[in-house]
Amino acid sequence: QKEVEQNSGPLSVPEGAIASLNCTYSDRGSQSFFWYRQYSGKSPELIMFIYSNGDKEDGRFTAQLNKASQYVSLLIRDSQPSDSATYLCAVIGRGTDKLIFGTGTRLQVFP
Amino acid sequence: DGGITQSPKYLFRKEGQNVTLSCEQNLNHDAMYWYRQDPGQGLRLIYYSQIVNDFQKGDIAEGYSVSREKKESFPLTVTSAQKNPTAFYLCASTQGPTEKLFFGSGTQLSVL
Numbered sequence: 001q002k003e004v005e006q007n008s009g010p011l012s013v014p015e016g017a018i019a020s021l022n023c024t025y026s027d028r029g030s031q032s033f034f035w036y037r038q039y040s041g042k043s044p045e046l047i048m049f050i051y052s053n054g055d056k057e058d059g060r061f062t063a064q065l066n067k068a069s070q071y072v073s074l075l076i077r078d079s080q081p082s083d084s085a086t087y088l089c090a091v092i093g094r095g096t097d098k099l100i101f102g103t104g105t106r107l108q109v110f111p
Numbered sequence: 112d113g114g115i116t117q118s119p120k121y122l123f124r125k126e127g128q129n130v131t132l133s134c135e136q137n138l139n140h141d142a143m144y145w146y147r148q149d150p151g152q153g154l155r156l157i158y159y160s161q162i163v164n165d166f167q168k169g170d171i172a173e174g175y176s177v178s179r180e181k182k183e184s185f186p187l188t189v190t191s192a193q194k195n196p197t198a199f200y201l202c203a204s205t206q207g208p209t210e211k212l213f214f215g216s217g218t219q220l221s222v223l
Binding site: 004006008034036041042043044045046088090097098099100101102103104 | 142152199201211215216217
């Protein structure tokens, strides 16, 4: 079992719709969770981070964490073509200082 | 402006050759990391360093070496023992293990 799992996609949504990206992790003791966006050929950039159960909102982005079910999700409201990118989920496990990345989900927003 | 500088942007390696990728940061971050990314894949950790003169192997350290002689610098050497070096290499730094990573712009390494 991979430590951090994501559906590779592509996930295709129309402009203006809500895009929902999901990530599951294997280490139940994981403490910190991050979503990075990566455009093709570029380095990742941080979109959201969340440490506690529940929802965290920042503009059009909402991160949701459910530690009991070991998943973290990212919702993008009012999706725009410029949101088309690969979204990487990353997790820091308990007792470690390493950030473990999933393989990413490719999102396509079509006009 | 503060940030992380990786160089070169593109690098070509001949068979049997060692090559070194540069990573410099002026963010005063303690921790620095090297990741490898293959097409359509996530990031895999090669080496990381939490403090000067100390570093630890990541998940795919074989065929690579690093040094951390200065806080600002964390160069990565891809040795001839790394048989499949073609990938996008990313350097990152952070102030603490639970803080966000800042990434450099990456180096694309290819084999001639």
